[in-house]
Structures are given as C-alpha cells and as structure tokens.
Amino acid sequence: MEEQSCLCNKGYADGQYVLPPLPYEAVALEPLLDARTVATHHDRHHAAYVAGANAALEVIRKVAANVYDETAVSSAMRKLAFNLGGHILHCLYWKSISPQQQDGPTGALADAINTAFGSYDGFLRVFRGVALGVQGSGWVVLGRERLSGRLAVLGVERHQDILLPGFKPLLACDVWEHAYYLRYLNNRAGYVDAFLRQADWASALKRMEGSCHGDKR
Numbered sequence: 139m140e141e142q143s144c145l146c147n148k149g150y151a152d153g154q155y156v157l158p159p160l161p162y163e164a165v166a167l168e169p170l171l172d173a174r175t176v177a178t179h180h181d182r183h184h185a186a187y188v189a190g191a192n193a194a195l196e197v198i199r200k201v202a203a204n205v206y207d208e209t210a211v212s213s214a215m216r217k218l219a220f221n222l223g224g225h226i227l228h229c230l231y232w233k234s235i236s237p238q239q240q241d242g243p244t245g246a247l248a249d250a251i252n253t254a255f256g257s258y259d260g261f262l263r264v265f266r267g268v269a270l271g272v273q274g275s276g277w278v279v280l281g282r283e284r285l286s287g288r289l290a291v292l293g294v295e296r297h298q299d300i301l302l303p304g305f306k307p308l309l310a311c312d313v314w315e316h317a318y319y320l321r322y323l324n325n326r327a328g329y330v331d332a333f334l335r336q337a338d339w340a341s342a343l344k345r346m347e348g349s350c351h352g353d354k355r
C-alpha cells in the first residue's frame with residue numbers, strides 16, 4: 139500500500155509534470171463528493187494546473203537557454219508557483235481522502251496532533267476555523283513545520299500564498315468552490331466536516347514518517 143500514501147508518485151515523468159490517475163473511481167467518494175464533481179475536478183481543473191506548470195517550466199528553460207530574454211522569467215516563475223503548487227496540492231488532496239469513513243489519526247500522528255493542538259477535538263476546531271477563514275480560493279493544509287518539528291494548520295490562499303518555507307504537507311483539503319459547490323453550494327463548513335470524517339489518516343501517517351517512495355523530501 140506504499141504507493142497509495144505517496145505525495146505525488148507519477149506526478150512527474152520524463153522531464154515534465156503529468157496528471158496521475160485518481161487512486162479510486164470518481165464515484166467511490168459518494169456521498170462525500172458526487173462523481174461529477176470529482177471527475178471534473180481531476181480531469182479538468184487538476185489537469186489544467188499540470189499543463190500550466192509545464193508551460194511555465196518551458197519558458198524558464200528557454201530563458202536559461204537564451205531563447206527568450208531574461209525579462210520573461212519573472213511572470214513564468216509566478217505561473218510555476220501557482221500551477222505547480224496546484225498540481226502538488228491536488229496530488230495530495232486525492233490521497234487525503236478515503237472512500238471509507240475513518241476513525242481519526244493513530245500512532246505517532248495522533249501523538250503529534252495531541253502535542254500541537256491538545257487533543258483531536260482541538261485539531262478539528264483549528265482545522266475548521268482555518269478552513270472558514272481562507273479568503274476566496276485556497277486550501278487547508280495540515281503539515282509539519284520545519285524549525286520546531288510541530289504540526290501546524292495553514293490556510294493556503296490560491297495554491298501558493300501563506301505557505302511556510304520547508305513546511306511538509308501531510309493532509310490537504312481543497313476549499314476552492316469547484317471542489318464542493320455542486321453538492322454543498324456555499325456550505326463550506328459542511329464540506330470540510332464531511333472531508334474530516336473521511337480524511338485518510340493512514341496515508342498521512344506514512345507521509346509524516348517519510349515512508350513514501352514518491353515523496354522526494
């Protein structure tokens with residue numbers, strides 16, 4: 139099962155970013171998410187970030203090769219951060235959801251959550267609060283902060299803003315409206331609560347322990 143828990147296995151091959159297949163059928167996330175939302179999200183939205191990351195990478199390579207003037211690199215860098223951030227977070231998102239309801243974090247991950255938030259309920263309050271506080275489009279990401287080694291929850295706006303350098307993401311919930319609007323309309327809290335009931339804590343634990351061959355960090 140190592141393959142299932144890796145952050146982004148199959149997200150890059152032969153010099154370019156590629157769209158990995160969903161780790162389950164689109165219909166498998168019912169009733170948390172409807173199949174149309176999941177398929178559109180993966181096949182169109184996630185795919186567009188992969189294409190955008192490759193386009194930005196190509197511009198940067200051409201600047202390096204002196205095909206384009208160096209003034210072209212600044213906007214390409216911003217497009218790379220946005221699109222590759224989107225690609226990485228979507229890879230993590232599909233692996234953050236289990237088709238089955240889960241009992242919550244276990245083992246070292248449960249310990250780390252208790253250390254950082256006092257209890258699992260404390261974590262849930264923080265995660266929900268951060269989710270509702272994301273302005274516009276963005277993500278809620280549980281991860282490990284590099285200096286202290288403690289867990290933290292970040293409300294990442296767009297795909298790249300409010301990220302800490304060295305932050306290692308373990309679990310990500312997409313709160314862009316395209317992730318939930320068909321089923322939940324504007325009820326972001328209802329979607330986040332449903333996500334948390336099906337969060338794939340087993341794969342998050344493997345990411346924390348670094349046992350994923352697809353996670354290069």
Ligand code: MN3
Pocket residue numbers: 179183184228312314316317
């Ligand atoms: Mn999305």
